[in-house]
Amino acid sequence: MVRTPLTPEERERGERLGRLLRDARGGRSMTDVAAAAGISAETLRKIETGRAPTPAFFTVAALARTLGLSMDDLVTRCALLPV
Numbered sequence: 308m309v310r311t312p313l314t315p316e317e318r319e320r321g322e323r324l325g326r327l328l329r330d331a332r333g334g335r336s337m338t339d340v341a342a343a344a345g346i347s348a349e350t351l352r353k354i355e356t357g358r359a360p361t362p363a364f365f366t367v368a369a370l371a372r373t374l375g376l377s378m379d380d381l382v383t384r385c386a387l388l389p390v
Contacts, residue, residue: 313360321360324385329355331374344369
C-alpha cells in the first residue's frame with residue numbers, strides 16, 4: 308500500500324502538535340512521559356520533532372491524558388489557520 312504524500316499544511320499541523328506536546332511535557336523526561344502514555348520514547352520523539360506528523364488518534368489521546376491536555380484544546384491549537 309502506497310501512502311499519499313503529506314501536504315505542506317499537514318506537515319505544519321504535525322509540527323504544531325509536536326511543539327504543543329513538547330511544551331506540555333516541560334521538565335518531564337521523554338522516557339517517563341512515553342512510558343506513562345504506553346508508547347515508546349522513539350515514537351514520542353518522532354511526534355515531537357514532526358517526523359511523525361500524523362500519529363494515530365489513540366496515541367495522541369494517551370499523550371493528551373498523560374500530559375493533562377484536552378483533546379478539544381489540541382484540535383483547536385493544531386487546526387489549520389485560515390488563509
